[in-house]
Amino acid sequence: MNNRTDIFRPSVIKPDEFDFVAVDNCREDSFEFLCVLEQREIIRSLIHNTGARFSSHNHGGTCHICGSHAQNTAVFLHRPTNKLIRTGWDCADKLHLCEDGERNLFRTFRDKLSAERENKAGKIKAQAILESAGLARAWELSEQKQHDNFKDHDIIVDIVRKLIRRGDISEKQIEFLHKLVNACDNFHIVQAEREEAKKVSKHLGTVGEFHQFEGTCLFQQEWETQWGWGGITVLVDDLGNKAVVFRILECQKGDRFRFEGKVKEHGNRDGENQTIFAGRFRKPVNLSKAA
Numbered sequence: 001m002n003n004r005t006d007i008f009r010p011s012v013i014k015p016d017e018f019d020f021v022a023v024d025n026c027r028e029d030s031f032e033f034l035c036v037l038e039q040r041e042i043i044r045s046l047i048h049n050t051g052a053r054f055s056s057h058n059h060g061g062t063c064h065i066c067g068s069h070a071q072n073t074a075v076f077l078h079r080p081t082n083k084l085i086r087t088g089w090d091c092a093d094k095l096h097l098c099e100d101g102e103r104n105l106f107r108t109f110r111d112k113l114s115a116e117r118e119n120k121a122g123k124i125k126a127q128a129i130l131e132s133a134g135l136a137r138a139w140e141l142s143e144q145k146q147h148d149n150f151k152d153h154d155i156i157v158d159i160v161r162k163l164i165r166r167g168d169i170s171e172k173q174i175e176f177l178h179k180l181v182n183a184c185d186n187f188h189i190v191q192a193e194r195e196e197a198k199k200v201s202k203h204l205g206t207v208g209e210f211h212q213f214e215g216t217c218l219f220q221q222e223w224e225t226q227w228g229w230g231g232i233t234v235l236v237d238d239l240g241n242k243a244v245v246f247r248i249l250e251c252q253k254g255d256r257f258r259f260e261g262k263v264k265e266h267g268n269r270d271g272e273n274q275t276i277f278a279g280r281f282r283k284p285v286n287l288s289k290a291a
C-alpha cells in the first residue's frame, strides 16, 4: 500500500482543492431508497453539466483514498483535475475534506436511509401477514392512491400503515379489514342498488293540466272496442315514475318516447303510484326512431 503513486493517496491530499458533492451508500440494494437516489441525481447532473469523471482507482474498496470498504461514502470534486473521488466518511473527516454542514448531512442521510430500510422491511412483513390472512386485496388497496369509496379506503390505508410500523395486527382488525375490503370491492354494486331503491314511482304533474313526459316503453296492450281499437302504453322515466297512457303510442317495448299529455288521474296500482294520461295529447316523438 505504501508504493501508491496516484494523486489521491492520503499524503498528497490538499483539502482546499476539493468540493463536496454528495453522499452515497454502496450497499447493493441502496438504489431502492429515495434518499440515495436523490444524492445520485446530484452526482449525475454534476457529471452531465461539467463533464467531470470519477477517478480510476485500482486498489479496491469503496474509499478511493484508503481503499477501505466503507458503506457510506461521500463524493468530492477535485477541482484541478475535474475528477470525482469517493471516500469513506472517516477519511473525509480525517483529511479535513468536509465541514460541519456536511457532517450533519452525513448524519441525516444515515438516519433517513435506516428509516427507509426499516419501512421496507416493515412493508414486506405487513404484506406477508395480510396475505396469510387472506387479505392480499387489503394490501393492494392500501397501495392504491385513491378509491371511490374513500371513507373505507382511508381506514384500510391507516390500518395497513400501522401494521407496517408495528409489525403485528389483532384478530379484530383482521376481521374489520375483511369487511372494509368487501365494502370497497362491492362499492359500485351497492351504490347502484341504492340508486335503484330510490326509484320509487311518484305522481307527475297536476290533474287536469298538460305535462311533458319522457321515458322508456315498458309494454303496450291493444284491444277491440265497439268504436275500433283501444289500448294502453305503460312507460317509466329515469327516476322510476310510471306513466299510463290510454292509447297505443308509435313505439315498442324499450323505445324512448316523449309526449305532452293531459294528466287525468294520479292513480295507484299494486301499491305503486302511476300517472294516468288520457284525452288531450300532443307532440309525440319516438326518440329511439328519431336517433
Ligand SMILES: [Zn+2]
Pocket (backbone or CB within 6 Å): 063, 064, 065, 066, 067, 068, 087, 088, 090, 091, 092
Ligand atoms: Zn478511506
